[in-house]
Amino acid sequence: MHRDKESFVSWDIGGGRTLGPAPFFVVGIVNCTPDSFYDGGVASCFSLAVSRALALLDQGADILDLGGESTRPFAPSVNEKEELERVLPVVQEIIRLRPETIISIDTTKAKVAKSCLEAGARIINDVSALKADPALLDVLIKYQPGYVLMHRQGDPKTMQLAPHYEDVIEEIHHFFADHLQFLQHKGLDKAKVVLDPGIGFGKLLEHNLEILRHVDFFFDLGCPLYLGLSNKSLWRDFLGREGRERNAATLAATALLYQKGVRIHRVHEVQECCDALRVAHSLGQGGGTLC
Numbered sequence: 001m002h003r004d005k006e007s008f009v010s011w012d013i014g015g016g017r018t019l020g021p022a023p024f025f026v027v028g029i030v031n032c033t034p035d036s037f038y039d040g041g042v043a044s045c046f047s048l049a050v051s052r053a054l055a056l057l058d059q060g061a062d063i064l065d066l067g068g069e070s071t072r073p074f075a076p077s078v079n080e081k082e083e084l085e086r087v088l089p090v091v092q093e094i095i096r097l098r099p100e101t102i103i104s105i106d107t108t109k110a111k112v113a114k115s116c117l118e119a120g121a122r123i124i125n126d127v128s129a130l131k132a133d134p135a136l137l138d139v140l141i142k143y144q145p146g147y148v149l150m151h152r153q154g155d156p157k158t159m160q161l162a163p164h165y166e167d168v169i170e171e172i173h174h175f176f177a178d179h180l181q182f183l184q185h186k187g188l189d190k191a192k193v194v195l196d197p198g199i200g201f202g203k204l205l206e207h208n209l210e211i212l213r214h215v216d217f218f219f220d221l222g223c224p225l226y227l228g229l230s231n232k233s234l235w236r237d238f239l240g241r242e243g244r245e246r247n248a249a250t251l252a253a254t255a256l257l258y259q260k261g262v263r264i265h266r267v268h269e270v271q272e273c274c275d276a277l278r279v280a281h282s283l284g285q286g287g288g289t290l291c
Contacts, residue, residue: 009224009263012191013102013122013146019062023281024258026274027063027104027266028056029230032086033070033078049090050097057101059271063123066090066116067106071127071201083112088119095120104148108132110139117143127152127201129179141187148226149183149193151175153202163202169214172197176221194226194264205237212253216260228266229253230273247272255280 010020019025032049053064068086069078078086087105094101104123105116110133113124117139123146130137140147151172153163165171176195184190195218197211208229218225235246247269254265254273258280267273 010191011146011194011224011264012189014144014192015122017122018191019102019146022062023263024277025062025264026060026270026277027065027226027228027264028053028059028061028270029266029268030056030064030066030090031070032066032068032090046089046093050093053090053094053101054097056270057098060274061270063102063104064094065104065106065123065125065266066121067125068112069107071106080109080111083107083109084115087112088115091116091119091121104146108136110135113139113145114143117145122146123148125196126150127198129175137186140183144188144192147183147188147193148196149176149179149223150196150201151198163204163207165207168203168207168210169217172211173218173221176218176223180221180223190223194224195221196226196228199227199229200232200234205234208234209238212257215257215262219261224264225262226264226266227257227262229257230265230267230269251276259284 008021008023009025010018011025012018030049030053053066056064066087068083091103091105094103102123103116103121104125105113105121106125106127107113108126108128113136117124124136124140125148126136127150129149129152180190180193183193197215197218199208199211203211215225230250231244231246235241235249239249241249250267250269251272254267255276258277265273265277
């Protein structure tokens with residue numbers, strides 16, 4: 001079933017600021033952790049994290065997504081204090097060096113979100129949809145940041161053990177509809193919310209592929225779609241590729257999903273994905289260019 005898609009995307013990120021309208025937004029990943037599935041902790045200390053963040057901005061990232069706790073399958077949890085120590089100084093330094101930077105914080109914890117928003121972050125990327133820390137809702141309502149609402153079945157320690165769906169598309173659609181209604185009822189404007197179907201979060205290969213094939217089913221919910229599929233294990237399961245060998249699959253999927261209407265892409269290789277999206281936009285516009 002095809003749904004109408006918008007050619008350009010806007011996102012209200014609070015504080016009187018709106019991103020866009022633009023053909024797409026690229027979100028650069030900065031893992032301030034020692035156990036990232038992909039980069040092996042390349043940004044796990046303060047100086048490396050700041051350097052990576054600045055490099056991604058120079059490569060064209062519209063948003064930086066900083067995380068201090070790995071959300072990969074079977075990852076150990078990190079306490080609030082340690083997570084804050086990993087991400088807050090990085091937020092503060094990036095804002096000091098480049099005050100206009102749009103920073104997203106990948107966290108499920110209310111205190112981490114609050115501290116980072118007060119330091120200048122603009123977006124909360126919550127992979128638990130408020131389930132991990134219900135107090136996060138109060139932070140969202142008070143500070144009114146942009147919010148990534150992600151679907152996940154289970155938690156990192158259990159989500160890949162035996163995920164099951166009767167109809168993965170319908171179930172995720174129902175999840176989004178219910179949570180959007182709840183958030184609006186509590187006072188978070190819908191214009192602040194983007195929807196992430198959670199590739200690899202409580203999904204088997206067949207579930208991930210079904211979501212990507214039918215991602216346009218979610219357009220009628222009226223929020224931009226946000227996808228994080230960069231170099232994930234579905235490419236290992238599908239193609240037998242490991243680590244950085246998954247980059248070609250990531251780029252191909254990113255361009256194809258842009259053509260389907262996905263406008264926000266969370267990626268590791270910012271420059272390459274910006275190039276792929278520029279090409280996809282140009283070809284989709286009948287040969288126009290993107291300045």
